[in-house]
Structures are given as structure tokens and as C-alpha cells.
């Protein structure tokens with residue numbers, strides 16, 4: 179495979195796509211939201227259990243491309259046990275990474291750094307951020323259910 | 330140009346038509362096809378989204394702005410007359426393309442979408458009443474769903490939907506049972522952009538007319554593939570887009586039977602659509618100008634006519650035979666790809682192949698193929714009800730024009746094998 183395609187579809191991404199982590203519904207959940215990317219039809223449901231400003235459990239369901247599914251999977255492993263504030267700050271950095279807007283501090287991003295290849299595929303940035311947007315929508319929602327779209 | 334098709338080594342005879350189809354010669358007419366994308370020759374297989382333009386079309390646009398540009402229908406000076414004449418000649422060309430009875434029945438629009446909206450707005454607002462029924466189909470493009478939803482909601486009319494079967498064919502029995510004296514309008518796509526299905530247009534129209542309904546046909550996908558004769562079809566309205574038939578974007582045409590156009594109120598108000606305006610009362614212009622408010626896309630109309638001429642010179646029998654050959658070749662080869670399922674297996678199909686891979690999302694397919702220089706469309710193709718019907722979020726779609734080749738199909742299939750290997 180071409181090396182630049184390999185940059186996008188890293189082995190870790192393909193693995194998470196095939197065997198996503200935390201790929202289940204959370205019941206009960208203190209927060210949840212549905213995310214939708216109309217461009218490719220990706221749909222995702224994110225469930226959160228937030229206690230004292232900290233995400234103590236997370237799960238997701240849905241269908242999507244390898245990038246969106248792997249990104250959701252990696253995201254769930256990373257935000258667990260982080261505070262809401264920490265997650266928000268991390269999302270800003272992640273957005274910068276996949277859109278190429280900022281030169282990211284790879285150390286800070288940790289496992290998320292595997293998505294750096296997305297920056298060369300502008301139409302795919304939304305795939306990588308869909309699950310994050312959905313988490314944000316869930317956290318910001320006053321109601322039980324929120325719906326967010328990348329468009 | 331394809332004006333003179335001479336024989337040489339590259340010329341191949343196809344089908345029963347015995348006329349010669351020289352794809353290399355045709356490709357030479359399309360400048361955009363001769364480039365490399367990510368270092369690979371471009372294989373443009375997204376013709377259902379938009380088609381590429383032959384040089385004659387591109388030149389017509391440039392010539393218009395270099396030599397003819399003036400506003401039309403208003404100047405008494407030379408250039409304005411030249412531009413007006415060119416634009417009206419283009420209308421005549423569209424009339425001939427659709428075999429309409431007169432140019433008064435040809436309205437220039439922005440495209441199929443605007444044509445359908447025009448009918449929904451002008452015909453629908455005037456003639457659809459509370460309790461009436463409008464029929465569409467599951468396979469329609471959003472542009473032939475949403476305008477009717479808006480109309481029905483506004484009027485308190487009912488929207489009925491003809492379902493499709495597992496092959497992506499309309500269920501004609503269901504259609505028959507939906508038709509009644511309440512049916513006032515039937516709108517459907519001649520050819521489906523996501524499934525490739527060629528619908529039995531004559532039959533659908535006849536059945537609608539038997540209950541006194543008018544018929545609106547979305548011909549966006551038909552114009553590039555098949556000849557259209559609005560008089561033989563006895564269709565009430567027929568809309569298409571220039572850009573899908575090798576013309577520019579932003580221009581298209583709507584055919585409407587004169588008796589309906591006469592009875593309909595205008596679509597938009599403005600210049601050109603009036604005979605006289607006083608602050609108390611406006612007298613509308615004659616057909617077709619009543620429906621053409623404002624300065625139109627003049628160069629677009631002229632260049633679209635060039636595209637229609639170009640297609641006419643190649644000839645629909647040749648196009649259909651060649652594309653059918655491509656379709657069969659692609660269908661056969663794609664079926665051999667591991668885990669690939671074709672969505673849309675109607676008996677009568679245009680050269681459009683939608684497919685899904687078992688464990689690879691279409692979006693990933695699209696990205697990987699792009700790196701091979703192959704342009705296909707991935708997504709719901711503005712036909713979400715079709716995706717829902719087949720319980721899939723999206724498909725990958727390769728759609729072929731007469732300038733595509735079997736080598737390009739080979740490359741597509743080879744790239745798909747690569748995708749499958751990568752995601753194993």
C-alpha cells in the first residue's frame with residue numbers, strides 16, 4: 179500500500195475499527211447524544227456516566243467508516259476517568275491535529291497521535307471528530323438526549 | 330469533435346448497431362480526462378454526480394464571453410441581438426432534444442432541482458388541494474421528494490410512496506393500488522441515480538393519466554443515457570440538468586405541456602417575465618418567458634445546447650450499446666470481488682453500479698480509490714430512503730459515461746481487491 183495511505187490507515191486504526199473498545203450501550207447513563215455525519219451517513223450514539231465532573235464510564239454504538247469508528251474507540255479509552263474540563267481541552271487539541279491547524283504536541287496527545295494522517299485528507303476530518311462532537315453535545319445537553327450533526 | 334467518425338485501428342464495432350464507436354477519439358474531446366491524480370491517470374467514474382465537458386462546450390462558454398456577451402431580450406444593438414439569437418437557438422436545440430411540440434414549452438432553469446420546484450410551486454400551489462394525493466417513489470432523489478413534501482404539508486395533501494423491491498425495481502402492483510381519483514400528481518425519476526434502475530416510464534405515465542393525474546418526470550439521470558421524446562411519452566412535465574449531460578452547471582431545462590404552463594401562475598416575479606408593469610397591475614409575458622424572471626444563465630444555455638448537439642452526433646443507439654457493454658463488464662468483474670454486493674440489480678439499468686463491501690465502509694473505499702486516481706462517489710447519493718430500504722448507511726457508486734473504458738473498470742476492480750486485502 180502507498181505510504182501516504184498507510185499514514186491514514188495505521189495498523190492501530192484498522193485494529194480499533196475491527197475490534198472497537200467500549201462498543202456498547204451504557205444503561206443507565208447520565209448523559210447521551212446521537213451524532214450524525216450527513217456526508218457519509220455515519221451515525222453514532224455516545225453514552226456517558228459522569229460523576230462529580232468526571233467521566234467514570236463511556237460507551238458508544240453506531241456505524242461508520244474506519245476513521246470514525248476507530249476514532250470513537252480510541253476516544254473512549256482516553257476520556258475515561260478524565261474530568262469534563264480535561265476532555266474539552268483535549269478535544270480542542272485533537273481538532274487542531276486532524277485539521278492541520280496547529281502543530282500538535284504529540285506527547286500530550288498520546289494515543290490520539292495516530293490520527294495525524296487525517297490532516298492530509300480534509301474530507302475525512304469530520305469522520306475523526308464525529309464522536310468527539312457527540313461527546314461534547316452529550317456533556318452540554320440539559321435534556322437526556324441530544325442530537326448533533328457535523329454539518 | 331465526434332462529427333467525423335473515421336475508421337482506424339482504434340475503432341471498435343459494438344453491439345448489433347454496427348456503427349463504429351471510437352472511445353479514444355471521444356476521450357480526446359474531453360481535456361480534463363488527460364491528467365494524473367496522485368500520480369495515476371484519472372479514471373473519472375462519478376458521472377451520475379456530474380459529467381465532464383467536451384472542448385466544444387468549454388469553447389462555447391469562452392466564445393460567448395469573448396465575442397457575444399450582452400443582455401438578451403432587451404437591447405436593440407448588434408451584440409444584444411446576437412446573444413438573444415444564440416440563446417433562443419439554444420432553446421430550439423433543447424426542444425429538438427426532447428422532441429417538444431414548440432419552444433414555448435421549454436423553460437430554462439438552473440437544473441432539474443429548479444425545474445421540479447417550479448412545477449411544485451406554480452402548478453402545485455394552484456391545482457393541488459386539501460385531501461388530494463401526490464405519488465412519488467422510494468427511489469427518488471431528494472430533489473424529487475422534498476418539494477412535494479413541502480407542497481403536501483402546505484396544502485394538507487397526502488404524499489404516497491411507491492415502494493421498491495429487493496432488485497431496486499418499482500413495485501408496479503403497489504403503484505396501481507395507490508392510484509385513485511384522489512391522485513392529482515405523480516412524480517418520479519426516469520432513471521435512479523443510486524440504483525441505476527430505468528423505470529417503465531411509458532407505463533407509469535399511462536396509468537397516472539388513466540386516473541387523471543399529471544405526471545412530472547425527473548430526467549436528471551436519463552438525459553445522458555437515453556433518448557427522450559416528451560410527445561411520444563405524453564408526459565406533462567420533464568426536467569433535466571445540463572451538467573449531467575456534458576453541459577455546464579447552473580443550467581437545465583423544464584418541459585411543460587403548453588396547456589398547463591398557460592394555466593399556471595408565474596414562478597418568480599421580475600424582469601423578462603412581464604409584458605407590462607404598472608404599480609397597480611402587471612401583465613405577464615408569453616410562454617416560456619413567463620417562467621423566466623431575471624437575466625438568465627445565457628452562456629450556460631448556449632453551451633448546454635452545444636453539449637446536446639455533441640451527444641446527438643455520437644448518437645444514443647451507440648451510447649446505449651457502448652455503456653451497456655461497460656455496465657455488463659463492470660457488473661461481472663465487481664461480483665468477483667470478495668464480499669462485494671451490488672445494490673440495484675434491476676433488469677433494465679443505466680451504467681450505474683452501486684455496491685457495498687462486507688467489512689469496509691464506502692467512505693474508506695472512496696479515499697483509497699482516490700489515491701489510485703479513481704473518482705467514485707460514496708455516500709447516500711441524495712437518496713436516503715433508498716439506503717433505509719436496503720438497511721445500509723451508504724454505498725460506493727461507479728457510474729460510467731461513453732468516455733469511460735474497460736481498462737478503467739479493470740483498474741477499479743484491481744483497486745477494490747487492494748481495499749479488501751487492506752481491511753482483511
Ligand SMILES: Cc1ncc(COP(=O)(O)O)c(C=O)c1O
Pocket residue numbers: 377378439440441442443470472473518520521522547549550570572711
Ligand atoms: C435523479 C436525480 N434527480 C435530480 C438531481 C438533481 O439535479 P441538480 O442538482 O442538477 O438539480 C440529481 C442530481 O444529483 C439526480 O441524480
